[in-house]
Amino acid sequence: MQTLRLTPDADGISRASALLRAGQTVAIPTETVYGLAADARNGDAVARIYQAKGRPSFNPLIVHLPDAETVATIAEMHPQAQVLARAFWPGALTLVLPLRPDAGIASLVTAGLDTIGLRVPAHPAARALLRDFGGPLAAPSANASGRISPTSADHVLSDDGGLNGRIAAVLDAGPCNVGVESTIIGWIDGRATLLRPGGIPAEAIEAALGRPLIRHDGDPVAPSAPGQLTSHYAPNAALRLNAQPRPGETHITFGRPGPFSLSETGDLTQAAARLFDMLRKADAQGRPISVAPIPEQGLGAAINDRLRRAAAPRD
Known part of the structure; x- marks a missing residue:
């Protein structure tokens, strides 16, 4: 612009x-x-x-x-x-x-x-x-x-x-x-x-x-x-990244519809805006969480950085 x-x-x-x-x-x-x-x-x-x-x-x-x-x-x-x-x-x-x-x-x-x-x-x-x-x-x-x-x-x-x-x-x-x-x-x-x-x-x-x-x-x-x-916000539930959904998990999607979609259209700006709200919403389900792969480009790098921190081992 x-x-x-x-x-x-x-x-x-x-x-x-x-x-x-x-x-x-x-x-x-x-x-x-x-x-x-x-x-x-x-x-x-x-x-x-x-x-x-x-x-x-x-x-x-x-x-x-x-x-x-x-x-x-x-x-x-x-x-x-x-x-x-x-x-x-x-x-x-x-x-x-x-x-x-x-x-x-x-x-x-x-x-x-x-x-x-x-x-x-x-x-x-x-x-x-x-x-x-x-x-x-x-x-x-x-x-x-x-x-x-x-x-x-x-x-x-x-x-x-x-x-x-x-x-x-x-x-x-x-x-x-x-x-x-x-x-x-x-x-x-x-x-x-x-x-x-x-x-x-x-x-x-x-x-x-x-x-x-x-x-x-x-x-x-x-x-x-x-x-x-x-320390920062991380969900109480275990978090798997770059993942396909498993039974018993709450799955956060990207680029497809769903109740826990970061962006149905694969828009990284929209995904960034929704990230923390979606983590909280998923965590409220009381089940392990998995997150679909997100491209490591543009805002995707920042999204993945924060997700990796949230998924890091905790004492």
Whole structure:
């Protein structure tokens, strides 16, 4: 596709918002880095983020909101989170909070977890777009996976790790003034934990809380927030991959109809959007699960990566 370069005036904001409502991806400026935004409620749109970035696995994505009040519709805000929100939002801080069951967020955003990373950006263009769009935007950095994060629209459109031709538009508001990703704070066993260093110093967060942060590097299984690793959603049932169905199993199909079909037409974008919901639906049957072969190409590589992690031996 041709990637449009939009200006952050009323017309550009309106065009970017219309593209997002249509399920497209748009690179947007924040004070940290440019993010690749999509409607966080639309699984197909979120899958296009992974497709554009060539992301190797379905890591949790940070969701951007226009204000702290909107957080209450998506996640549970406990007292420490409220303290940090008052101190640092809008700003370069992401809070990982318990997801509300009725939040309406696509499961691909959280990678099947019951928590969600939320941020209220300070950049005026991002805030204007969020108000105009009127909903939550999932937005990891707007660069090819594994490449340098972009701090300008030119970086987003560059031939070296950029996304020109892979996304609908970039909202060009000049260079980012922070230039590193947001700091991520979560809570493990009720204790505030630094999950990723970023644009707000840990010392400032500790001062606001009046207590030290726990440092957490995670384990090598899968990330619960961008920039760190920990255990992830996997079904309770045993999981067989690249499999033909056996009696007594719940079989997840691909490229054919069925009650547990990732995509009847073999559409990898649709399969990615349905993956975590389908795993939960299959697991609820209380039987071993088998999954049909999925092509190891495009988003299929990411789908298979996540399935292999879910099927890995557990202690």
